[in-house]
């Protein structure tokens with residue numbers, strides 16, 4: 001379980017990015033973090049693993065207080081937090097398998113990581129994870145030979161190879177088309193739910209968040225303004241979070257994506273029928 005208590009962040013510039021943020025995420029729950037640009041979503045994710053130092057407040061992972069840890073202890077805790085990024089952050093010239101195994105780098109001794117000799121159980125686990133994310137057939141391919149959706153699957157397998165107790169996920173679908181985005185979101189939520197992993201996903205696409213996550217937290221100007229079930233996220237709340245103009249534009253964009261996809265599917269059907 002992740003516990004965030006009265007978290008505040010004021011940057012040196014005087015920007016108050018987080019204001020008294022409090023919530024808990026139980027095992028297996030996937031939280032979609034939404035809010036307009038500048039609301040504090042990235043700051044919150046980064047304060048949880050202390051890439052950004054909170055000004056005050058407490059972050060606990062399964063009862064271990066992360067705030068206030070020394071550097072060595074912090075490194076140890078960070079191993080238990082898997083990160084998944086928008087741009088995948090893979091090593092392009094390495095294979096899929098090597099990228100997944102790099103999730104163990106925080107655990108193996110330096111000489112082993114240097115020679116890339118990983119224990120057998122790490123390799124067996126990597127094979128299992130590649131199978132889970134649907135990439136068994138691609139283990140030996142170089143990362144730069146994969147599609148965007150496949151790369152994100154490698155990113156997910158690498159984070160899981162770490163044996164994390166929490167996943168922090170930053171815009172996992174921002175570089176993907178709508179269909180692949182849905183596949184990736186479905187996979188993430190299934191994996192978290194089945195393995196009891198709590199997760200926070202910083203996500204711009206509200207419709208996608210509503211469709212797949214278990215719970216939504218809405219931030220506005222550093223404060224939590226919504227915390228509830230996706231079904232409780234009404235038009236009224238969304239207008240309050242994003243403002244009338246931006247929410248109307250976002251809704252229109254989502255509707256256009258769906259229309260475009262339906263048209264493409266109909267065209268594919270027509271072509272198949274004409275064969």
Ligand SMILES: Nc1ncnc2c1ncn2[C@@H]1O[C@H](COP(=O)(O)OP(=O)(O)OP(=O)(O)O)[C@@H](O)[C@H]1O
Nearest residue numbers: 011013015016017036037038039040041042043044
């Ligand atoms: N390194 C920094 N130094 C000073 N101010 C910062 C810094 N990083 C972020 N901020 C400010 O903190 C506030 C929250 O920013 P943050 O990046 O967390 O928002 P966000 O919700 O993730 O936005 P976006 O969706 O655009 O990524 C903003 O006012 C931003 O200008």
